[in-house]
Amino acid sequence: MKTLKIEELSKNFGSTEVLKKINLDIDEGNFLVLLGPSGCGKSTLLNIIAGLETINEGDVFIDDYNVSKVEPKDRNIAMVFQSYALYPSMNVKENMIFGLKQAKTSKEKIQEQLEKVSKFLQVDQLLERKPSQLSGGQRQRVAIGRALVREPRIFLFDEPLSNLDAKLRVEMRREIKKLHQQLKTTVVYVTHDQTEAMSLGTNIAIMNHGVIQQNDTPEMIYNKPSNTFVADFIGSPSMNLIKGILKENSGDLLFTVSGSNLEIPIKDYDFKDKSYLNNKEVFFGIRPEHIFFKKFNESDFEINLRADLSEYIGHEQIMTFDYANQEVLAKFPSTIKIDLGKETKLYFDLTQASLFDAQTEERI
Amino acid sequence: MQDSLKSSSYQQLEQKSKYTNMFLRWFLYFILILFASYFIFPLYVMVVTSLKTMEEIRQGTLLSWPSGLNIESWAVAWGGRGYGAGDTFLRPYFWNSIKMVVPAVFFSTFIGAMTGYVLTKWRFKGDQWVFLFLLFGCFIPFQAILLPMARTLGVLGISNSVIGLVLVHTVYGIPFTTLFFRNYYISVPTELVKAARIDGAGFFKIFFKILLPISAPIIVVTVIWQFTQIWNDFLFGSTFSFGEAAPIQVALNNMVLSSTSVKEYNVDMASAIIAGIPTLIVYVLAGKYFIRGLTSGAVKG
Numbered sequence: 021m022k023t024l025k026i027e028e029l030s031k032n033f034g035s036t037e038v039l040k041k042i043n044l045d046i047d048e049g050n051f052l053v054l055l056g057p058s059g060c061g062k063s064t065l066l067n068i069i070a071g072l073e074t075i076n077e078g079d080v081f082i083d084d085y086n087v088s089k090v091e092p093k094d095r096n097i098a099m100v101f102q103s104y105a106l107y108p109s110m111n112v113k114e115n116m117i118f119g120l121k122q123a124k125t126s127k128e129k130i131q132e133q134l135e136k137v138s139k140f141l142q143v144d145q146l147l148e149r150k151p152s153q154l155s156g157g158q159r160q161r162v163a164i165g166r167a168l169v170r171e172p173r174i175f176l177f178d179e180p181l182s183n184l185d186a187k188l189r190v191e192m193r194r195e196i197k198k199l200h201q202q203l204k205t206t207v208v209y210v211t212h213d214q215t216e217a218m219s220l221g222t223n224i225a226i227m228n229h230g231v232i233q234q235n236d237t238p239e240m241i242y243n244k245p246s247n248t249f250v251a252d253f254i255g256s257p258s259m260n261l262i263k264g265i266l267k268e269n270s271g272d273l274l275f276t277v278s279g280s281n282l283e284i285p286i287k288d289y290d291f292k293d294k295s296y297l298n299n300k301e302v303f304f305g306i307r308p309e310h311i312f313f314k315k316f317n318e319s320d321f322e323i324n325l326r327a328d329l330s331e332y333i334g335h336e337q338i339m340t341f342d343y344a345n346q347e348v349l350a351k352f353p354s355t356i357k358i359d360l361g362k363e364t365k366l367y368f369d370l371t372q373a374s375l376f377d378a379q380t381e382e383r384i
Numbered sequence: 385m386q387d388s389l390k391s392s393s394y395q396q397l398e399q400k401s402k403y404t405n406m407f408l409r410w411f412l413y414f415i416l417i418l419f420a421s422y423f424i425f426p427l428y429v430m431v432v433t434s435l436k437t438m439e440e441i442r443q444g445t446l447l448s449w450p451s452g453l454n455i456e457s458w459a460v461a462w463g464g465r466g467y468g469a470g471d472t473f474l475r476p477y478f479w480n481s482i483k484m485v486v487p488a489v490f491f492s493t494f495i496g497a498m499t500g501y502v503l504t505k506w507r508f509k510g511d512q513w514v515f516l517f518l519l520f521g522c523f524i525p526f527q528a529i530l531l532p533m534a535r536t537l538g539v540l541g542i543s544n545s546v547i548g549l550v551l552v553h554t555v556y557g558i559p560f561t562t563l564f565f566r567n568y569y570i571s572v573p574t575e576l577v578k579a580a581r582i583d584g585a586g587f588f589k590i591f592f593k594i595l596l597p598i599s600a601p602i603i604v605v606t607v608i609w610q611f612t613q614i615w616n617d618f619l620f621g622s623t624f625s626f627g628e629a630a631p632i633q634v635a636l637n638n639m640v641l642s643s644t645s646v647k648e649y650n651v652d653m654a655s656a657i658i659a660g661i662p663t664l665i666v667y668v669l670a671g672k673y674f675i676r677g678l679t680s681g682a683v684k685g
Contacts, residue, residue, distance in 0.1 A: 118580075
C-alpha cells in the first residue's frame with residue numbers, strides 16, 4: 021500500500037498544460053521533495069494533492085483510496101504555506117485549533133492536542149498572541165503546529181522556508197528534518213532550493229515544464245542524473261557539459277571534441293545500451309568538484325587545460341578552464357594558486373562522469 | 385591649513401542652508417494657512433449667519449460677529465414654528481434620510497464585500513468580465529438610469545417610499561463598493577483561503593471568520609464613501625420621492641426655495657449646517673480607524 025499515489029495526472033489552465041501525465045508514489049514515512057524552477061508545476065501538483073485544484077485527467081490516491089473528488093478537509097492532509105497563512109484576526113491558539121473546531125472535535129481532545137503540539141514546538145508561551153506579534157520563525161512554527169494538531173496522514177509543505185532570512189532558514193530546515201525523524205509522517209515538500217531538497221528529502225522528484233525529469237534518492241540525483249536538465253539543475257556551479265563525440269578506437273572508447281586533440285578515455289562506464297556508440301554525439305558531464313589539481317585516485321585522468329578565470333569566494337575558488345573553446349569549471353580550495361592564461365595539469369575523476377545523448381539529452 | 389579652510393566653508397554652507405530651510409518652512413506655513421482659510425471661510429459665514437437675527441443680517445456685513453448666541457433659527461430649522469400648513473422643517477426629513485442611509489450603506493457595503501470576495505478568492509470562468517461590467521456601473525451617469533429605475537420602482541410598487549430609495553442607492557452603490565473590496569481582497573494572500581479550506585471552513589465561514597475581521601480599513605473607507613454619496617444625493621431623492629417621503633437634501637431645497645415671504649438667511653444657514661452635520665460626524669468618528677493598518681504584519685514576514 022502506497023501512502024500517496026498519483027496516476028497519469030494532467031492539468032491545464034486554459035490552453036497551457038501545467039502538468040503532463042504525472043506518475044508518482046510515496047511509501048509510508050518518506051519525505052518526497054518536489055524540486056524545480058519556478059513555473060514547472062510543482063506547486064500546482066501540491067495543490068492538487070491537497071484538493072485545492074481540480075484535475076483534468078488522472079487520479080490521486082491516498083492509502084489506496086481515490087480522493088480525486090474528495091474535499092480538502094476530508095483528505096486527511098495538512099498543509100504549511102509559504103506566507104504561513106495564519107489567520108490574522110485570531111491568536112495562536114485559535115489558529116491552531118480552528119481546523120479541529122471545524123471538524124467538531126470534542127473540547128477535551130482539542131485541549132489535549134493543543135497542549136501536546138504547542139509544547140512540542142515550544143510555542144506554548146505564545147498561545148495568546150496575534151500572528152502580527154510573532155517573529156518569522158515563530159510564525160513558521162505556529163503554521164507547522166496548526167498542521168500537526170490535525171494528526172494528518174500526509175504533510176504538505178509549499179516552500180515553507182522561502183520567506184525566512186538565510187540564517188533562520190538553515191535552522192528551520194534542521195527543525196523540519198528533526199520533526200520528520202521524530203514523527204515519521206509522510207511528507208510532500210515543494211521547493212526551488214536544491215540544498216533544501218538534498219538535505220531534507222528521502223526522495224526528490226525533479227520537475228520541469230510539467231514533467232517529472234527524475235524521481236530518485238538524493239544520491240542518485242546527484243551522481244547519476246537521468247538527463248542534462250537534472251545534471252544542470254543540481255549542483256552549484258552546475259555540472260560541466262562538454263559537447264563532443266564518442267570514437268571507437270581498437271576496442272577502446274574515446275570522448276573527443278572535433279578539431280581538437282583532447283581525448284578522454286571512457287572505461288568502465290555503465291552504459292544503458294552499449295550499441296551504436298561509435299560516432300555518437302554526446303555531452304560529457306563532469307561536476308566541478310570532481311576535477312582536481314592533483315592526483316587523488318589511481319584512475320584519475322590527467323589533462324592539460326588553460327586557466328581563464330578565477331572567482332574567489334572565501335573557502336573555495338571557482339576556476340574556469342578552456343576545453344577546445346568550451347568552458348569547464350572546477351572547484352578548488354582557495355589556498356591553491358593557479359596562474360591564469362597558462363596550461364594547467366588537471367585530474368578528472370572519471371568514475372563520477374556522466375554521458376548524455378546530445379540529441380535526446382538523456383543519460384546513456 | 386587646508387583642513388581649517390574647508391571646515392569654515394562647510395560652516396558657511398551649513399548656515400546658508402539653515403536660513404534657506406527656515407524661509408521655505410515659513411513660506412510653506414503661509415501657503416497652507418492661506419488655503420485652509422479659503423476652505424474654512426464659507427463655513428465661518430454659515431455659522432455666524434445662522435447665529436444672527438434677521439435684523440443683524442440686514443444691518444451688518446457678511447463677516448461681522450453675531451451679537452449673541454441666537455439659536456432660534458436653529459430651532460426653527462429643526463422643528464418649525466409650530467403653525468400648521470406650509471411650515472417646512474427638517475426633523476421628519478432628517479429621519480427619512482437616516483432610515484434611507486443606514487440600510488442602503490449597510491446593504492451596499494455588505495454586498496460589495498461579498499462580490500469582492502468572490503471575484504478575488506473564488507475565481508470562476510469569465511469573472512474578469514463580470515468585474516468589467518460592474519465597473520461600467522461606476523461610469524454610468526445618474527441621469528441615464530432615472531427612467532428605467534422609475535419604471536422598476538413602479539412595477540415593484542415602492543415608488544415614492546424610503547424603501548425605494550434604499551433599493552436605488554444600494555444598487556447604484558454596488559459597483560463602487562465591489563471595486564473597493566475587490567482591490568482590498570486582491571492583496572490578501574489567497575493562501576489564507578486555502579488554509580481555511582483545508583481546515584474545513586466553507587464559503588461563508590471563510591468570509592465571516594477570516595476575511596471580514598481583517599477588512600476594517602476598507603469597510604471604513606466604503607462606509608464613508610457610501611454615506612457621503614447617499615446622504616448628499618439630491619437627484620434620486622427629488623426624482624423618486626416627494627412630500628413626506630423625501631430625504632433631507634430635497635427638504636432643504638424645498639425649504640430654501642419655496643418660502644414666499646422674506647428670505648430667512650439665518651434659518652437657511654442653520655438648515656444647511658444641520659443637513660451637513662452627519663457626514664461630518666462620520667468623517668470624525670471613522671477617520672480614526674481609517675489610518676489604522678489592521679492587517680499590518682499579520683500575514684507576511
